[in-house]
């Protein structure tokens with residue numbers, strides 16, 4: 535696969551053949567193993583990794599389009615891949631060639647940033663790392679880690695010794711002392727195994743440090759945040775598009791037999807659907823423009839990165855509220871499948887950086903105040 539068109543065609547095939555048929559099962563809590571295996575087999579774990587480590591060398595725009603396509607079928611799978619490609623972007627910058635190769639070709643990765651102690655304020659971990667010889671000992675209570683039981687973790691801790699808010703590590707899957715403490719039983723994104731994880735005197739090689747001691751914050755903001763925000767926004771766009779298709783199908787296919795009309799014959803329902811279309815397209819435009827700004831290194835890229843996740847997450851909530859309204863009581867049932875999308879869409883605004891934190895950053899940026 536060389537071009538964006540070829541990459542997206544491969545994603546489309548997996549979305550249609552593997553992800554869509556399993557979306558209901560995934561919503562019941564089953565991790566999307568088959569999808570991850572299909573992405574690995576097609577070389578798509580390395581979508582954003584360089585070709586020299588076996589990746590496909592694609593940029594944020596391809597990643598955004600891929601995540602949007604996946605989310606049209608399944609929010610959980612979209613978030614698993616968002617976490618993987620976000621972690622992979624960081625590993626591309628800071629990992630050893632061997633680790634970059636693993637993550638590009640075979641090893642699912644994720645971000646283990648949020649902690650019980652500092653909650654959504656991921657930039658300030660309270661967990662610790664201590665070095666002794668060639669080994670580092672980690673102690674932590676991570677509050678949510680997507681793909682917790684399957685993935686290797688890009689992990690944050692307080693610095694070893696340097697000034698600064700954090701240091702980043704690669705914690706391989708099944709590392710001794712690292713434990714998934716309970717299964718994820720969430721409102722939405724139910725298949726993505728976003729479980730709490732603890733480290734109790736967990737040992738990793740000191741060589742697994744990603745970047746300099748104390749510089750984790752710079753890498754989180756400079757590398758992870760742009761990729762994560764853009765793809766998280768794309769997941770919201772895919773969920774909105776999915777809701778629109780399902781809502782239009784329901785509205786046109788549902789009869790008031792006594793009147794010989796459909797829900798779509800109601801002007802109020804059509805107006806709601808029109809608002810859903812406008813909000814979805816608005817979110818899509820800002821998301822695509824964010825990826826374009828990142829790729830071009832535009833001066834407004836940072837602002838777009840902050841805006842995209844806040845806008846798309848908020849609009850997804852609004853669009854899914856409208857979908858539930860138009861589809862009526864039937865929307866409470868599983869067969870219309872709008873309620874799954876409604877639940878999945880709620881996650882974006884509370885995933886860090888939360889919408890409220892993004893408003894704070896954007897407001898400060900507009901007022902010319904320092905972000906931190």
Ligand SMILES: Cc1cc2nc3c(=O)[nH]c(=O)nc-3n(C[C@H](O)[C@H](O)[C@H](O)COP(=O)(O)OP(=O)(O)OC[C@H]3O[C@@H](n4cnc5c(N)ncnc54)[C@H](O)[C@@H]3O)c2cc1C
Nearest residue numbers: 645646647648653654678679680723728884885886888890
């Ligand atoms: C489905 C799902 C998957 C997740 N996957 C991962 C993952 O893979 N890796 C990972 O690291 N984390 C993950 N998270 C965690 C996520 O990123 C957040 O850290 C978490 O949702 C925050 O929840 P909390 O209860 O700790 O929020 P709290 O921090 O308690 O926030 C409560 C409220 O306070 C607001 N708030 C907090 N700080 C500020 C502030 N400075 N200014 C304004 N408002 C503020 C928040 O916006 C929110 O409305 C996931 C979360 C979910 C729901």
